[in-house]
Amino acid sequence: MAEYKSQIWRINVCEQTLKHEPIPEIWRRLGGRGLLARILVDEVDAMCDPLGAGNKLIFAPGLLVGHMLSSTDRISIGGKSPLTGGVKEANAGGRTGYHMAFMGIHALIIEDMAKEDGYWVLHLSLNGAKWEKADYITGLGVYDTAPKLLEKYGDKVAIALIGPGGEMRMKSAGIQNIDKDRIPSRIAARGGLGAVMGSKGLKAIVFDQAGGQKPAIANPEAFKVAQKDYTTSVMNHPQSVTYRDYGTAAMAQMTQRFAALTVRNFSRGTFDNVENISGETLREFTLTRGKPSDPAHACMAGCTIKCSNVFGGRTARSSSRR
Numbered sequence: 001m002a003e004y005k006s007q008i009w010r011i012n013v014c015e016q017t018l019k020h021e022p023i024p025e026i027w028r029r030l031g032g033r034g035l036l037a038r039i040l041v042d043e044v045d046a047m048c049d050p051l052g053a054g055n056k057l058i059f060a061p062g063l064l065v066g067h068m069l070s071s072t073d074r075i076s077i078g079g080k081s082p083l084t085g086g087v088k089e090a091n092a093g094g095r096t097g098y099h100m101a102f103m104g105i106h107a108l109i110i111e112d113m114a115k116e117d118g119y120w121v122l123h124l125s126l127n128g129a130k131w132e133k134a135d136y137i138t139g140l141g142v143y144d145t146a147p148k149l150l151e152k153y154g155d156k157v158a159i160a161l162i163g164p165g166g167e168m169r170m171k172s173a174g175i176q177n178i179d180k181d182r183i184p185s186r187i188a189a190r191g192g193l194g195a196v197m198g199s200k201g202l203k204a205i206v207f208d209q210a211g212g213q214k215p216a217i218a219n220p221e222a223f224k225v226a227q228k229d230y231t232t233s234v235m236n237h238p239q240s241v242t243y244r245d246y247g248t249a250a251m252a253q254m255t256q257r258f259a260a261l262t263v264r265n266f267s268r269g270t271f272d273n274v275e276n277i278s279g280e281t282l283r284e285f286t287l288t289r290g291k292p293s294d295p296a297h298a299c300m301a302g303c304t305i306k307c308s309n310v311f312g313g314r315t316a317r318s319s320s321r322r
């Protein structure tokens with residue numbers, strides 16, 4: 001098998017081109033949010049219009065992505081934020097980071113503006129980039145869009161996509177990523193990056209890792225020892241156990257005790273009805289619903305903490321379905 005090779009993949013949406021570039025030395029030891037912040041500083045004018053040609057949308061997996069280490073196989077997405085005007089990184093679970101690592105994409109940099117109105121699906125594989133008109137999914141929400149893309153491109157791909165909010169350049173629109181169960185629920189939510197993706201004319205990016213390979217490890221034996229140690233520590237830590245039972249919502253009660261809940265636009269640190277939004281309440285309510293509800297779900301394959309919740313099925317108290 002050929003040696004694992006990692007590169008910068010640069011997309012120009014105006015010319016509809018893909019260039020593979022060597023990783024500059026200064027970016028080589030950076031991944032995720034560190035890398036994309038560096039790229040923004042190096043390549044994006046701080047005064048640019050976040051929804052204009054000067055901004056760049058960057059996807060950067062962390063340096064440990066691709067090895068099924070708990071909580072690491074995620075994706076950082078960034079750019080100049082249309083919401084805050086600052087450097088923005090938003091992080092999500094799902095399959096995107098894992099597929100990018102297997103394809104040898106150190107960072108995906110998307111630049112410029114499309115020549116014409118309308119949306120495209122960008123399909124990336126080891127054979128290069130394909131651009132396909134997205135008219136048949138334009139205007140659809142992500143839960144309607146993802147099944148159509150999976151039907152077209154096969155259910156083994158990773159997909160990052162936007163809904164109508166991103167198409168309308170709404171400043172708080174996110175970018176959704178499909179998860180290991182092929183549900184487009186893993187959102188890079190913060191800072192309006194969905195609007196940046198919309199401004200680049202992209203409805204979805206499909207990552208097809210067929211033929212890819214696991215990222216290289218310099219010392220596999222040392223890595224195995226560290227992996228075992230890390231996994232044991234994470235599994236046995238009391239905070240992990242709390243998260244596994246009560247999900248991220250366990251933070252509500254904890255943060256209340258620190259008087260650090262962001263209540264009434266940060267004017268108060270505690271919330272009188274915190275029990276109603278606690279991890280305990282969410283777990284109890286989730287368990288009253290049938291499958292696919294799950295109060296201990298992993299947002300990426302290999303996570304041992306499983307703090308994610310799936311809220312679906314029917315409630316015992318109502319016939320509504322979500």
Ligand code: SF4
Nearest residue numbers: 071299303305307308
């Ligand atoms: S399930 Fe929770 S702990 Fe695991 S990767 Fe997702 S957010 Fe992190």
